[in-house]
Amino acid sequence: MFELEEEKLLRKLTKIGPRLILIQLPEGLKKEGFTLAQLIEGRTNIDVAVSADPCYGGCDVAIDEALLLGAELVVHYGHTPFLSKTEIPVIYMRAKSRVNVAKIVRKSIPTLSPYNVIGLVATAQNASKLKEVKRILEDAGKIVRIGKKSGLAKMDGQILGCDYSTARSIVKSVDAFLFVGGGDFHPLGLAMRTRKKVVVADPYRNRIIDMESLARIALNQRWMAIEEARKAKRFGIIIALKLGQKKISDANKIREKLKRSGRNSVLLAAREVIPESLLNFQDIEAFVITACPRIAIDDSQRFLKPVLNQEEFSIMIGERPWEDYTEKW
Ligand code: SF4
Structure with missing residues (x-):
């Protein structure tokens, strides 16, 4: 495959x-x-x-x-x-996908029918197929945009779970996004960030998914986690022991801000953030993860205490309004 x-x-x-x-x-x-x-x-x-x-x-x-x-x-x-x-x-x-995407993209056309201008996104596995996808949608009468590579993306139209720069560059000029690939992880983040219609054309499972309700549920969960964390007095700040996620100075800044707001904290170091391991820190009421920002979102159902990523922390502490959760694109 x-x-x-x-x-x-x-x-x-x-x-x-x-x-x-x-x-x-x-x-x-x-x-x-x-x-x-x-x-x-x-x-x-x-x-x-x-x-x-x-x-x-x-x-x-x-x-x-x-x-x-x-x-x-x-x-x-x-x-x-x-x-x-x-x-x-x-x-x-990058392990490029061998799967043919033409059939599933054609299948997505009825779901995209209310939208004229479509932005295309994919992960590294399928990003090189977006030109073919563009032709199919143009033949169906759509105007199609693919964002130029930027941020952490090395390919046009490529998105990462923590970097939607290519989508951001075209968000104002599209009515909806089509994600070509498998899984909810990347399109969920995109739907949460843009609050635009995000449709998934999944060639591996031959299914079309509209991310709207999942994104709405996830945003509600994030709002609740932020509100719960606001009440906490004792925080654990998690530093990742992974090379690309290690942000010690960010953790220290968070610690300083918590101190200024009258809260106590301890630095925790972890290679993997495992919900069950956090349970053992019984005195800690809430956690802030400086590692991958998606851990707090995607594992939220497994954490028994509020766990925020850095951006959510800045909302909790009052530096940014909740409305900023969806970036000012
Ligand atoms: S930080 Fe998270 S979302 Fe970003 S590349 Fe790493 S695992 Fe993926």
Whole structure:
């Protein structure tokens, strides 16, 4: 279903010539780990270790783990480059989807019928197919826009769960967005940020989804979490131990603001923010996560105490109004 581009990877590895490498694969691609390792070890003198840890984004490159292992290079599948500087080289392989999207895009046309101007977005797996999607929708009489790559996006129309810059660049000129790809994670964030109609054309499950009600539920949950956190006096501020998510100075600033508002806090450090682990901090009434901003949103049902991301914290503390949750695009 996804292109691993093995020959391209072998060429790059042979050129660099590391002795041991660590390969990271997102959950859906871990099943390819065995074959990939066998291929590399069979065709080169390179030893391979495949990371069995979860890997959620390009922010989550396992440099520390590779160094601990003695690996000289990390191969990171599923995401486009995120970190600008690393201690050892990283080869990013985006794992382009092989799935045909034409059929599902045609199926989305009736749902898009009330909207004339459509913005197209996708993750790294399908972003290169957006030109084909554009042609299909134009043939159906739509005006179609694809935002130029910007922010963390390396491809036109690409969105990340924490960076919607490409969508932001066209939001004022579109009536609705069409996300081409699987899962709710990326389109949910887009619908929450824009409050525009976001339609998902999912070629993997052959389904069309309107994100409106999910986004409304998620926004209500975020509002409630912010209001609950406002009542708390004792906070835990979570610092991520992942290279692309580590924001120690942000955590210290949050701590200072809490102090000024008469609240106490403690810094917590975690590689993974696991709801069950937070339960053990019984004295803490609310948490602020300086790591991936989506943890607070997407795991909200699993947290028994209010957990905010940085932006939500700034609303809670009164720096920004709730209306800012949907960015001023
Ligand atoms: S910070 Fe979160 S949303 Fe952004 S790339 Fe990392 S895992 Fe994805």
